[in-house]
Amino acid sequence: MKPKERMAIERQQPDELDVAYRITNFEEVTAGFDEETAVREANRCLQCKKPTCRTGCPINNRIPEFISLLRDGKIEEAYWVIRDKSSLPAVCSRVCPHEFQCEGSCVRGKKGDPVAIGMLERYIVDWMVANGKDLSRQCALPQNKKVAIVGSGPAGMTVAYYLAHEGYPCTIFESLPVDGGMLTVGIPAYRLPRDIIKAEFDALKSCGVTVKNNVTIGKDITLEQLHEEYDAVFTAVGAHDSRKLGIEGEDLDGVLHGVDYLRRVNLGKKLNLGKNVVVVGGGNVAIDVARTALRTGSDKVFILYRRTKAEMPASKAEIDHLEEEGVKIEILAAPIKIHGENGKLTKIECLRMKLGECDTSGRCRPVVIEGSNFMIDADAIIPAISQNVNHLADKGIDFETTNWGTYVVDHETMQTSVDWIFAAGDAVLGPQTAAKAVYQGKVAAESIKRYLEGTDMKEGREVRDLL
Secondary structure, three states: OOHHHHHOOOOOOOOEOOHHHHOOOOOOOEOOOOHHHHHHHHOOOOOOOOOHHHHHOOOOOOHHHHHHHHHOOOHHHHHHHHHOOOOOHHHHHHHOOHHHOOHHHOHHHHHOOOOOHHHHHHHHHHHHHHOOOOOOOOOOOOOOOOEEEEOOOHHHHHHHHHHHHOOOOEEEEEOOOOOOOHHHHOOOOOOOOHHHHHHHHHHHHHOOOEEEEOOOEOOOEOHHHHHHHOOEEEEOOOOOEEOOOOOEOOOOEOEOOHHHHHHHHHOOOOOOOOOEEEEEOOOHHHHHHHHHHHHOOOOEEEEEOOOOHHHOOOOHHHHHHHHHOOOEEEOOEEEEEEEEEOOEEEEEEEEEEEEEEEOOOOOEEEEEOOOOOEEEEOOEEEEOOOEEOOOOOOOOOOOOEOOOOOEOOEOOOOEOOOOOEEEOOHHHHOOOOHHHHHHHHHHHHHHHHHHHHOOOOOOOOOOOOOO
């Protein structure tokens, strides 16, 4: 097929659940491609000599190669090309913000729609599952040194994946009662089905990884105690602490915070927010909160965002789904006070904003329009503006941290200021994408392996700094 013919093919769209039906449940909203659609989409790829899609992918996935194999019908080979770089393709293909990463760097996107790289990756993984293919690599013979992993999110899972396949026994310590960290308690099932996460952990456990739930480091066991039993420790504690708005009335009954709310719902707790819900924020967490509120019985859900919709950091597909489901986005609006009666909130007071000067990245600063105060009635208000890193509650270890509260590491090795402790993911980057956590987890796994072997952790390596 000639490039001109490929350029003539329109981007393929997946099927989606009907809006009226999907807001009543947590079933996966977006279906995967069938074979015909996947091949047609794969034929849009130009197989560029300098594939910028790879540089846009935090994992540096071999994208043109697996797409080429897909359109040749070599699906199993395509899967193992993906696995060469990614420990969690079923997860990343569903939750990564592709439009800002691989697809955002696709050459085709300069003159139209980029190739649907995420959907093609998902098709390959789903095909493997549907056809009963073995998704695991052969595990190496057991080594005589062990590794403790704190946190079972994407970074922790990645370190366990690579070290276990090298034969190093790994134990994951998870403070939550479920596996997966933020993948499970921070992302709704309609975006990431729980059987996908379970399959990844089943593969890890089949290679000898042990997961211990309901264990909090610093409370149930200390890092020093871990070090007595394990030869190295990897921490991927995640960013589970919601940032507060810092406005009057935030302590009133009816104010919940984004990741706290999602955690409670995803752990099966029944929450009645009332009819009118206001969510503050414009990222994927805010979108997930608003869509979850609809699915748990709220009638009117508003999102307050201080810039315009074009500046919202959430993915376009998620914003489109949000509006299809009836959530109103109140743009250029910022909360200044939460009002209440008898300890219970009743409304939120806001100010209108306008966009002022832009910085070098093109992001414009919101400026208050004085005297533009307005009120929105609310039964619940959920700030979802960002998260902070959960520091290990272990006072016996003096970690070096940044002004943002993240762990200081050598980015070539992911080693912390304590030589036997390594860190990656949100613990280092702050709240970021699963793909970035996976990449750093792979770097950390290689460093831990070299540390245990007593070899140079930097020799012959090229590591990308994602900060």
